[in-house]
Amino acid sequence: MHVLGESGERAFLLGNEAIARGALEGGIDVFACYPGTPSSEIGDTLSRVSRYLKDFMHVEYSTNEKVAFEVAMGASLAGKRGMCAMKHVGVNVASDALFSFAYIGAVGGFVLVSADDPSMHSSQNEQDNRWYGLASKVPVFEAHSVQELKDLTKECFEISERFELPVILRTYTRLSHSRGIVKLGEIPEKKLERVDWKPDPERFVVLPSNARRLKLELERKLERLERFLESWSFNRIEDAKDKRLGIVACGLSYSYVKDALKRLNLNLPILKLSSMHPLPLRLIEDFVTQVEEVLVVEEVDPIIETFVRTISKEVHGKIDGLLPMNYEYNVPIVEKAIAKVLGVPTSLNYDKIIERSKVISKVAPPRPPVLCPGCPHAPVFYVLRKIAKEEKLCLPSDIGCYTLGYNLPYRAVEICVCMGASVGVSNGLSWVLKDKIVATIGDSTFLHAGIPGLINAVYNGANFVLIVLDNLTTGMTGHQPHPGVGLRANGSEGKRVKIEEIAKACGVDFVEVVNPYDVRRLEKKIREALNRDLAVVIARQLCAIVRMREMRRRGAKLLPFEITDRCNNCGECYRVFSCPAIYLENGKPQINPALCTSCGVCAKICPERAVRVKRT
Numbered sequence: 001m002h003v004l005g006e007s008g009e010r011a012f013l014l015g016n017e018a019i020a021r022g023a024l025e026g027g028i029d030v031f032a033c034y035p036g037t038p039s040s041e042i043g044d045t046l047s048r049v050s051r052y053l054k055d056f057m058h059v060e061y062s063t064n065e066k067v068a069f070e071v072a073m074g075a076s077l078a079g080k081r082g083m084c085a086m087k088h089v090g091v092n093v094a095s096d097a098l099f100s101f102a103y104i105g106a107v108g109g110f111v112l113v114s115a116d117d118p119s120m121h122s123s124q125n126e127q128d129n130r131w132y133g134l135a136s137k138v139p140v141f142e143a144h145s146v147q148e149l150k151d152l153t154k155e156c157f158e159i160s161e162r163f164e165l166p167v168i169l170r171t172y173t174r175l176s177h178s179r180g181i182v183k184l185g186e187i188p189e190k191k192l193e194r195v196d197w198k199p200d201p202e203r204f205v206v207l208p209s210n211a212r213r214l215k216l217e218l219e220r221k222l223e224r225l226e227r228f229l230e231s232w233s234f235n236r237i238e239d240a241k242d243k244r245l246g247i248v249a250c251g252l253s254y255s256y257v258k259d260a261l262k263r264l265n266l267n268l269p270i271l272k273l274s275s276m277h278p279l280p281l282r283l284i285e286d287f288v289t290q291v292e293e294v295l296v297v298e299e300v301d302p303i304i305e306t307f308v309r310t311i312s313k314e315v316h317g318k319i320d321g322l323l324p325m326n327y328e329y330n331v332p333i334v335e336k337a338i339a340k341v342l343g344v345p346t347s348l349n350y351d352k353i354i355e356r357s358k359v360i361s362k363v364a365p366p367r368p369p370v371l372c373p374g375c376p377h378a379p380v381f382y383v384l385r386k387i388a389k390e391e392k393l394c395l396p397s398d399i400g401c402y403t404l405g406y407n408l409p410y411r412a413v414e415i416c417v418c419m420g421a422s423v424g425v426s427n428g429l430s431w432v433l434k435d436k437i438v439a440t441i442g443d444s445t446f447l448h449a450g451i452p453g454l455i456n457a458v459y460n461g462a463n464f465v466l467i468v469l470d471n472l473t474t475g476m477t478g479h480q481p482h483p484g485v486g487l488r489a490n491g492s493e494g495k496r497v498k499i500e501e502i503a504k505a506c507g508v509d510f511v512e513v514v515n516p517y518d519v520r521r522l523e524k525k526i527r528e529a530l531n532r533d534l535a536v537v538i539a540r541q542l543c544a545i546v547r548m549r550e551m552r553r554r555g556a557k558l559l560p561f562e563i564t565d566r567c568n569n570c571g572e573c574y575r576v577f578s579c580p581a582i583y584l585e586n587g588k589p590q591i592n593p594a595l596c597t598s599c600g601v602c603a604k605i606c607p608e609r610a611v612r613v614k615r616t
């Protein structure tokens with residue numbers, strides 16, 4: 001595994017692999033995460049590593065981000081090094097623990113990796129998690145390259161331990177999913193040894209009487225850290241003779257600035273910043289007073305810019321509209337901004353290039369994302385659409401592959417807000433709607449945040465059907481296991497937590513498990529559920545991608561299906577069920593054997609019984 005290369009070697013690492021390597025070099029003891037793009041490869045890498053370095057550390061996929069945070073916090077409170085990783089919205093889930101842990105402070109080094117997603121490549125919002133650092137009084141660091149990401153991860157452990165503070169390492173899609181050559185450092189020889197518990201209740205118990213004192217201590221720690229950051233090697237001024245414009249370049253934006261200056265053939269002073277909070281204000285002051293005007297380049301919100309504006313009047317950035325307020329940056333965006341301030345031409349006519357790319361993109365056929373062939377979620381949406389033709393339904397859903405049920409022809413996802421919200425919102429809807437409610441939620445999402453809403457429904461008497469789309473994996477983020485699967489991050493078998501037993505234990509009386517490929521039984525059970533007050537239907541069938549992978553590994557053969565002459569081209573299979581493995585050839589539906597997963601659903605729904613197993 002290249003992430004386990006020898007010290008001194010150079011490895012071509014993904015940003016997230018670099019974080020994993022940095023954690024190993026930092027002697028991590030406990031790592032916990034809940035997957036979410038763009039953070040998932042950190043956990044996936046450490047999960048693979050834990051199979052090789054068996055006693056080095058504990059690695060786990062936790063049930064949600066708050067739990068993951070608390071797992072790493074537990075290690076830190078015992079004096080060990082803990083790290084947790086999550087996507088930006090995961091920090092919303094973990095934030096309750098974050099704010100209080102700031103007061104207590106780290107004992108062993110503690111790093112929270114927040115992977116933000118500017119431009120929302122795979123997220124519901126574009127929040128800038130540096131605000132969490134400011135709000136919770138937790139330091140936030142950012143890197144500008146894959147190499148620096150690795151080095152900074154290790155450094156974060158050092159800073160956390162030295163200043164007794166939890167720290168946030170903020171990364172983002174462009175960096176986490178970039179590859180770069182990384183010079184590897186030493187992974188310490190160590191084993192995860194158990195230690196004696198050292199209680200410190202006056203610090204670890206955030207009763208108001210302790211918290212009042214701890215708040216002042218926290219502020220003193222941050223002041224000390226600020227002094228340290230003024231001469232910290234990751235923050236630095238790169239001076240230049242041309243003082244017309246100085247650029248404050250934050251995190252990855254530093255790389256854009258360097259490239260943009262190269263293209264413009266300019267040499268301007270740069271303040272490269274890796275500490276987003278606390279800010280090295282003296283260093284910033286030093287820099288700003290040396291130049292005529294300042295440009296602040298940062299993603300996503302104008303946080304540093306707002307601070308710099310308190311020091312200097314001649315500040316450009318997002319607030320004066322020079323740089324876009326939204327979405328991620330790139331070299332042309334930064335180059336255009338610098339060129340505009342200095343009144344020089346850009347190296348290329350970017351506007352013309354963008355116009356041309358718009359013309360080219362019109363030629364390419366639109367390819368909206370679809371559920372995979374054989375996806376076990378598809379029959380559920382098919383059945384819901386069928387029932388919804390007879391009686392109007394309200395269809396809240398949740399976040400996962402199944403959110404694609406929003407697309408035509410299903411349109412079986414009518415509300416999607418955040419993980420677990422399908423259940424909570426169904427509670428509220430059930431008190432005000434005339435229509436019946438059928439909520440859909442994935443297995444991982446149910447375990448993450450669906451259970452409290454279900455208990456609430458039982459207790460308060462809310463009335464809806466909850467379908468758990470149980471594909472026995474966390475599909476959307478790369479097939480990580482979860483408690484409902486039983487497998488652990490290091491590959492060992494854990495005790496399987498059964499969703500049907502949870503639903504029953506929550507107090508739900510009607511709980512049924514069905515195989516969604518058995519469409520008739522699925523429809524029967526959903527209809528029965530609709531006649532009950534509160535019901536849970538678990539549609540359980542392995543994710544088609546995982547099933548196909550396993551079959552290939554075993555060398556198992558798929559049953560080939562074909563469409564016979566009985567077909568009258570009614571379109572039920574390709575238009576209503578919308579299987580992506582069925583296409584039209586000369587106006588007749590055909591099964592593409594390269595895509596078909598032999599789920600057999602098309603054969604079951606065909607009104608003419610025209611689909612059958614091919615006779616060979």
Ligand SMILES: Cc1ncc(C[n+]2csc(CCOP(=O)(O)OP(=O)(O)O)c2C)c(N)n1
Binds near residue numbers: 402469476
């Ligand atoms: C708070 C939060 N954490 C993580 C994610 C990333 N994420 C999106 S969907 C999902 C889980 C999907 O798994 P599952 O519910 O089993 O549905 P599947 O994709 O397998 O259909 C995750 C982890 C998120 N959107 N929000």
